[in-house]
Amino acid sequence: xxxxxxxxxxxxxxxxxxxxxxxxxxxxxxxxxxxxxxxxxxxxxxxxxxxxxxxxxxxxxxxxxxxxxxxxxxxxxxxxxxxxxxxxxxxxxxxxxxxxxxxxxxxxxxxxxxxxxxxxxxxxxxxxxxxxxxxxxxxxxxxxxxxxxxxxxxxxxxxxxxxxxxxxxxxxxxxxxxxxxxxxxxxxxxxxxxxxxxxxxxxxxxxxxxxxxxxxxxxxxxxxxxxxxxxxxxxxxxxxxxxxxxxxxxxxxxxxxxxxxxxxxxxxxxxxxxxxxxxxxxxxxxxxxxxxxxxxxxxxxxxxxxxxxxxxxxxxxxxxxxxxxxxxxxxxxxxxxxxxxxxxxxxxx
Amino acid sequence: xxxxxxxxxxxxxxxxxxxxxxxxxxxxxxxxxxxxxxxxxxxxxxxxxxxxxxxxxxxxxxxxxxxxxxxxxxxxxxxxxxxxxxxxxxxxxxxxxxxxxxxxxxxxxxxxxxxxxxxxxxxxxxxxxxxxxxxxxxxxxxxxxxxxxxxxxxxxxxxxxxxxxxxxxxxxxxxxxxxxxxxxxxxxxxxxxxxxxxxxxxxxxxxxxxxxxxxxxxxxxxxxxxxxxxxxxxxxxxxxxxxxxxxxxxxxxxxxxxxxxxxxxxxxxxxxxxxxxxxxxxxxxxxxxxxxxxxxxxxxxxxxxxxxxxxxxxxxxxxxxxxxxxxxxxxxxxxxxxxxxxxxxxxxxxxxxxxxxxxxxxxxxxxxxxxxxxxxxxxxxxxxxxxxxxxxxxxxxxxxxxxxxxxxxxxxxxxxxxxxxxxxxxxxxxxxxxxxxxx
Numbered sequence: 001x002x003x004x005x006x007x008x009x010x011x012x013x014x015x016x017x018x019x020x021x022x023x024x025x026x027x028x029x030x031x032x033x034x035x036x037x038x039x040x041x042x043x044x045x046x047x048x049x050x051x052x053x054x055x056x057x058x059x060x061x062x063x064x065x066x067x068x069x070x071x072x073x074x075x076x077x078x079x080x081x082x083x084x085x086x087x088x089x090x091x092x093x094x095x096x097x098x099x100x101x102x103x104x105x106x107x108x109x110x111x112x113x114x115x116x117x118x119x120x121x122x123x124x125x126x127x128x129x130x131x132x133x134x135x136x137x138x139x140x141x142x143x144x145x146x147x148x149x150x151x152x153x154x155x156x157x158x159x160x161x162x163x164x165x166x167x168x169x170x171x172x173x174x175x176x177x178x179x180x181x182x183x184x185x186x187x188x189x190x191x192x193x194x195x196x197x198x199x200x201x202x203x204x205x206x207x208x209x210x211x212x213x214x215x216x217x218x219x220x221x222x223x224x225x226x227x228x229x230x231x232x233x234x235x236x237x238x239x240x241x242x243x244x245x246x247x248x249x250x251x252x253x254x255x256x257x258x259x260x261x262x263x264x265x266x267x268x269x270x271x272x273x274x275x276x277x278x279x280x281x282x283x284x285x286x287x288x289x290x291x292x293x294x295x296x297x298x299x300x301x302x303x304x305x306x307x308x309x310x311x312x313x314x315x316x317x318x319x320x321x322x323x324x325x326x327x328x329x330x331x332x333x334x335x336x337x338x339x340x341x342x343x344x345x346x347x348x349x
Numbered sequence: 350x351x352x353x354x355x356x357x358x359x360x361x362x363x364x365x366x367x368x369x370x371x372x373x374x375x376x377x378x379x380x381x382x383x384x385x386x387x388x389x390x391x392x393x394x395x396x397x398x399x400x401x402x403x404x405x406x407x408x409x410x411x412x413x414x415x416x417x418x419x420x421x422x423x424x425x426x427x428x429x430x431x432x433x434x435x436x437x438x439x440x441x442x443x444x445x446x447x448x449x450x451x452x453x454x455x456x457x458x459x460x461x462x463x464x465x466x467x468x469x470x471x472x473x474x475x476x477x478x479x480x481x482x483x484x485x486x487x488x489x490x491x492x493x494x495x496x497x498x499x500x501x502x503x504x505x506x507x508x509x510x511x512x513x514x515x516x517x518x519x520x521x522x523x524x525x526x527x528x529x530x531x532x533x534x535x536x537x538x539x540x541x542x543x544x545x546x547x548x549x550x551x552x553x554x555x556x557x558x559x560x561x562x563x564x565x566x567x568x569x570x571x572x573x574x575x576x577x578x579x580x581x582x583x584x585x586x587x588x589x590x591x592x593x594x595x596x597x598x599x600x601x602x603x604x605x606x607x608x609x610x611x612x613x614x615x616x617x618x619x620x621x622x623x624x625x626x627x628x629x630x631x632x633x634x635x636x637x638x639x640x641x642x643x644x645x646x647x648x649x650x651x652x653x654x655x656x657x658x659x660x661x662x663x664x665x666x667x668x669x670x671x672x673x674x675x676x677x678x679x680x681x682x683x684x685x686x687x688x689x690x691x692x693x694x695x696x697x698x699x700x701x702x703x704x705x706x707x708x709x710x711x712x713x714x715x716x717x718x719x720x721x722x723x724x725x726x727x728x729x730x731x732x733x734x735x736x737x738x739x740x741x742x743x744x745x746x747x748x749x750x751x752x753x754x755x756x757x758x759x760x761x762x763x764x765x766x767x768x769x770x771x772x773x774x775x776x777x778x779x780x781x782x783x784x785x786x787x788x
Contacts, residue, residue, distance in 0.1 A: 051617040051618070051619060051620075052588075052617055158705055160705065161705075188467040188468055188644065189467065189644060189645075189646070189685060189688055189689055190467060190684065190685060190688050190701065190702040191701075191705075192688070192690075193688035193689070193690070193699040193700065193701035193702075194701040194702075196690065196699055197698060197699055197701055200698075215617060215618065217618065217692060218689070218690040218691055218692050219690050221690065221692045222690035222699065245692065255619060256618060256619065257692070258622075259618040259619050259621065259622035260618055260647065260692065261621075261622075261625070261645070261647030261648050261650065261651045262647055262650065262651075262691070262692075263646040263647045263649075263650045263674065263686065263689060263691065264650055264674060265650045265651075265670040265671055265674050266671070266675075267650075271622060271626075273622050273623055273626055274619045274622075274623065275623075277587040277588075277589050277590065277620065278587075278617070278619075278620075
């Protein structure tokens with residue numbers, strides 16, 4: 001891992017317009033990704049973990065500019081991704097790639113494996129056309145695919161093999177950054193380990209950086225150097241792996257950790273069980289978005305959204321519990337009684 | 350002249366054979382030996398065989414039975430259900446898929462039995478066979494017995510039971526929770542309607558009583574404002590809520606056995622913790638058994654007391670949770686545990702079981718795990734290993750342990766004659782969980 005920063009995400013925002021008024025102005029927006037910042041060094045893996053609907057995938061897609069962003073900026077290799085004109089964007093695509101969740105629906109059924117992997121190589125002229133076959137076979141070998149698979153079609157393969165094809169396709173254009181959007185959640189346990197090992201080997205070999213998105217904490221723990229926990233479009237906590245697992249600060253991170261069942265029958269954990277479901281991102285609760293499920297909810301959490309700040313060196317958290325400056329700058333009392341706020345948000349959720 | 354012609358003919362024949370072989374090699378290179386290509390002739394043979402078999406089995410199913418034919422005796426009165434050499438086959442156009450092939454285990458009263466395995470190993474089909482939900486005519490239970498102790502004191506063989514009696518048991522005494530709560534709830538009826546239906550059908554309640562009871566049940570599973578939820582449609586609820594409704598429907602008639610088929614796979618971790626907590630709570634309340642089907646070893650460790658491991662349609666290991674997690678015997682069990690990433694384990698590289706599950710149509714004549722096994726020996730190829738019971742609860746189907754069991758049995762405590770083999774086996778098993786580096 002070098003110190004070169006390859007990706008910098010600053011206050012990234014992505015809103016989806018749900019309803020427009022007569023003049024076409026947005027009336028109601030869904031804040032899928034709301035103010036996210038992190039940096040990624042070369043050869044590093046950042047794990048993004050969160051429940052379904054918290055905006056993990058939207059974040060990954062926004063970084064790659066697969067959808068346009070509403071605010072903030074993404075700086076990749078010194079270039080602002082949002083400002084790159086469309087014709088240059090194609091060039092950028094070779095440097096950023098994505099591996100999708102479902103290997104059954106992300107491969108074209110009428111193309112052979114060789115064509116799938118070789119297409120982008122051909123388009124971007126990464127190798128001369130005479131060497132294409134040899135190059136594709138080389139990539140296939142690296143990803144654990146046998147040479148005689150070259151002329152086969154995706155339906156002939158099992159889930160694990162298909163995911164290998166997806167990985168080979170993404171890596172064939174020699175990217176620097178790969179967004180892995182739940183690459184193992186559709187696979188069986190024994191195959192999962194295979195794919196995780198493969199991804200780790202390729203990272204070391206090709207000096208890749210990963211944004212690894214998953215809802216499975218144990219997988220995230222295994223692959224990442226740095227972990228971001230997301231809840232309803234916000235980063236709740238961001239720290240290095242060891243920091244986060246040894247000393248989780250946010251109550252949400254702690255509940256998430258305690259909810260993972262350990263494969264050890266004698267280990268009795270003090271489980272924090274949350275009440276209620278994750279609220280709809282279209283109507284997030286007032287104040288801290290987690291307050292209506294939080295076991296350590298305080299009065300202030302219901303009114304004011306906590307800032308994302310550095311609570312310990314390189315350990316960022318968005319929670320009022322650790323806000324040291326609270327005594328120095330007490331918040332102004334809010335005129336609305338908190339009880340009504342609470343009821344309102346419950347109804348919306 | 351004649352000789353010359355003969356020589357030329359022989360030469361051409363030889364060349365033709367060589368060319369034929371080259372063509373064949375070329376095609377096997379392209380398609381591979383496991384490409385699934387079958388000739389027209391074999392296709393016809395398969396379909397003829399399937400037609401014959403299905404006809405025979407369907408005829409047998411339609412046969413009128415007297416109660417003596419389908420009432421049996423439990424082997425152990427403490428059990429609620431016993432699977433005995435169950436065989437469920439699917440007659441597909443490419444051959445017979447032996448989804449469940451000779452599975453025997455039992456579910457004791459008041460105990461959670463976990464069934465673990467990868468997708469396609471037959472764990473769901475086992476549960477479906479008990480519920481008699483196998484899709485005919487392609488899917489057929491071809492052999493074995495499933496004994497179920499009914500509430501009326503009789504023991505029924507669920508394989509032979511006629512439909513009329515089946516309706517009294519299914520949904521009332523055995524209930525099922527499915528994996529995908531959205532697809533298993535009816536989208537055009539309200540939640541209340543769907544719970545009422547169960548109560549009205551099985552418990553002969555009138556509408557009014559049923560609704561009252563439904564609301565009671567919904568409160569029991571922790572749904573807030575049950576009166577309002579009753580009038581909602583499934584799409585208005587979140588995944589966790591839907592799964593709670595499914596559990597309510599399963600609980601409605603106080604069943605003796607609940608089959609939970611991957612109840613938390615589609616849910617988030619925090620919701621999963623809620624649902625598991627709920628399942629544990631209701632189990633103490635209704636004092637029944639749970640058959641928990643899952644692929645997540647974490648869930649098993651937390652919920653189950655007894656574990657059954659399946660691989661490619663066969664049981665490979667059974668035991669209590671402690672035995673399975675602290676003294677796993679079958680190489681597949683060990684591999685499965687080691688390949689799961691664990692928080693705080695600190696290990697750098699995951700162990701991965703090489704290869705894939707063999708093709709379900711042409712299973713090899715030897716141990717199905719042979720090709721992926723780390724401890725294989727040439728002897729493993731001599732046939733499918735029989736299931737051996739090593740202690741009262743712990744058993745496995747593996748040649749390694751077969752030999753040690755035989756040796757123990759023959760020598761009856763003396764380890765002098767066959768010490769070498771037993772020794773190696775024992776060190777093998779002892780080293781398996783610890784030898785992290787070389788595994």
